[in-house]
Amino acid sequence: MPTLFFADLVRELCQEGGTGPLTPTGAVPGHRRFAGNVPIDTPFHYAIAGVVHEGQWEAGLGRIDTSGRLVRDTVAASSNGGAPVDFEPGLKTLALTVGAGWFAATDAADATLGALVAAKQPLSTGHETVATGLADDLLTVRRGGGWVNVPMASLTYKNAAGAYIVGGLLACANGTAAAPSIAFGGSPATGLFRAGSDILGMATAGAERVRIAANGDLGVGASPVANVRLTVRAADADAMQTVARFQVTNLAGNDSHYLLLGSDPTANMVQLTSTGTNLGGFVFHNGSVERLRLSSAGVLQPGSDNGQTLGAASSRWSVVYAGTGTINTSDMRDKTWRGGATGAELHAARRIAAELGFFQWNDAIAEKGAAGARHHFGLRAQAVWAIMADEGLVDPVGADGRPGATPYAFLCWDEWDADGGTQTRFGIRPDQLALFLIAGQEARIAALEAAA
Template identity: 55%
Template sequence: MSTPFFADLVRELCQEGGTGPLTPNGAVPGHRRFAGAVPPGTLFHYAVAGIAHPDEWEVGTGQIDGGGRLVRQSVSASSNGGSPVDFTVGLKTLALTVGAGWFASRDTAAATASASLEELGLAVAAKQPLSTGHDSATTGAAGDTLTVRRGAGWVNIPLTALAYRDAGGMVVAGAALGGAPGSAAAPSLSFAANPNTGLFNPEADAIGFAAGGTERARLTATGLGIGGAASHALHLRGAAPTTCIEATTTTGTVIGTKGPRLLLQSNSNTIGNGGEIVFAATGDTDVERWAAISGHILTNTASGAFGDLIVATKAAATDTALSPRLAIQASGVVRPGADNVQNLAAASYRWNNSYFGASPTVTSDAREKSWQGAADARELRAAGRIAAELGFYQWNDAITEKGAGAARRHFGVRAQAVWAIMADEGLIDPIGADGRPGATPYAFLCWDEWADTASGEGGDRFGIRPDQLALFLIAAQEQRLAALETAA
């Protein structure tokens, strides 16, 4: 007879009564349900225990039918003298358990195995010992000797003449190791489970490092070469005869010789020069260089040096020299590479916010301006109409991020409304049907367009210069106040 099915921690509650099938209706806390643990139609030991009627109980074997009910097939013991119990309707538990016979069979099997082991031990004890009777040792000592056959006789060799493991767990060699040169495929010094990885001697005064049967590095009197022999103090080579990294005393450190490369070098330690990181295409000429970060020494004395840090790029591939774009001066000032020729950000790459301890200084030198005089009547009229357009607004991105209730309210104008008023007064061309504005001489009206970016999307955006527009509105306000005062 096969052993009944067993699963741990299967116990459910039941309310039904009678001598027929009983339907489980929920797992006892900390236990599992029959439906998820016991395959239907599989025989197992069960135990039914009354809770509402604790004097009613029954154990036996049964199975779960297709409807999920416990079908009692044979009764082993019960409160009804070993016969099926006619359970009273009320709360009771249904559990999957093991029968007494199961424990008895396991005890018998364990006793049989123990007896077999005892017999085996007696049989082994009766055999001749495996050793010669000497004490065993896991390590050697410097004074130990080893008896070996030599010719027709025997000799004692001191253990120090061989490699042995000492009491500290270290393998000690009594003399210098002299191995065969070996090769990358079969290094002279390798590992038992990995014989094609280790050290070998590829040439005079050189140590080769092999991994997987291939030379990966070589140390010579010239330097260390990773990927092959070294021609410099440090030389990293790729699979082809392409230098990945080389360090020399003349050009500094060069990373890459084919394709994009990076040079770490020191021009000199004289005033105006300094170390630099150069990004280049395939060579080291000015045409092939496309970006650099360099030092600019201002003072170099025995007591110390200081200077500026400069970032330079090329605007086009045909440029023959790098142009400074950003400088961090020794004083801490961050400035552009040239005066009044670079923008901070772009129409499609804007800064989100900026923080200043004081207001920005804007050039307003009369010597650099061609003065055209005050606003005319049409311009003042347009300014008055624009002032009427002022109002509060929220940025759509802020509403998306924070919600309409949390997005902050800003005060200003809508650029397209300003543009429309100026066009209505005949001061500029109107916005076209395609959404593109016409020509305008007024610098406070801005429109930018950009081509496809890395994201694959181009776009355009209207804007204003708030400081100039505010002064324009102030002029209209001043004219209005003057008119009111004259009328009074």
């Protein structure tokens, strides 16, 4: 139905007849004319009533054309059975009115609208107020020119357990350490932010504290160092401490907990056990082999029995502090006994004893001066070697400074590469050499006593 025009008290007289347009000739007393009050070619309800010919009447939809005539477009009811009336010439009235059909159509539309409104949700002010949502709740929103229902499961809502449920990807702004994109209401400068492409940053008090790289490397107080699983910067120092692997696990089968530091969970690691026979102790591994163990009782022991040295020829301990001396294995079950010293060996022992004397270390003299360097008592390894060679017991030291073969364990010589060249060092085992010298002195004393 077109939009109709309405106006009050528009009624004119007319003398024309026929079934076509009729020309108004002037307003009925107390009424207004069509001209100036009704727009041209705008539809409205009209009514025509004969004055001279009272039996002729017609109602319908019409309009005023550009010539000012009433054009009868659609007849709704008439004295001609609903068809256009062929009016006789003579006085009649032309009026702008409201047709009965319009009221009926309006009532029907109102009824339909009322039914539609009744099916819609009531005013929100009449709803029950709840603190949580359900996944199958629907939220009505405007979309384009219509309305749609959005399920709560596709949104973020608070469930009965007090948890906020996110129905999809939570896409946040990048944020910064000073203003993390995921933060806390009471601490807006503490939370998570995107530090770079596929890089997660964690901040507290507006400063970055932890960073996780795209490959999973972790940096605490610093960006992760390349090829290092965990990088830690101390809070009070610029130097960074790096750890290739950090793992806390429960190894199946023995119900023990471990703290592993290393590039491999089974090799090159430090193991801190929390249960079992080494409760609270440390175990150091290298190449999947245990190398050193510090028990919870404070006992420091090698990873295997009699299988590794403490220090090396090129990396010596300067001083060893101990309450008592070392205990060396002397169990006869571990030895193949050769017997006492030969005459040449005893003679060599007496000659070596005569070599005993005081000395100062050269590096101590360089550091403290000759007057400040302390005096030590002992032997010179090369002199011992020369005496043993002179007695025919070992091969002599060659012109290149390399000693020959020796069956005696108290004579030592080491060679290693360092600083772009070869380094060597002579040494002795003083405990064994001391016993060797005692044997020589015992033989000398026995000979003197026998001659007395």
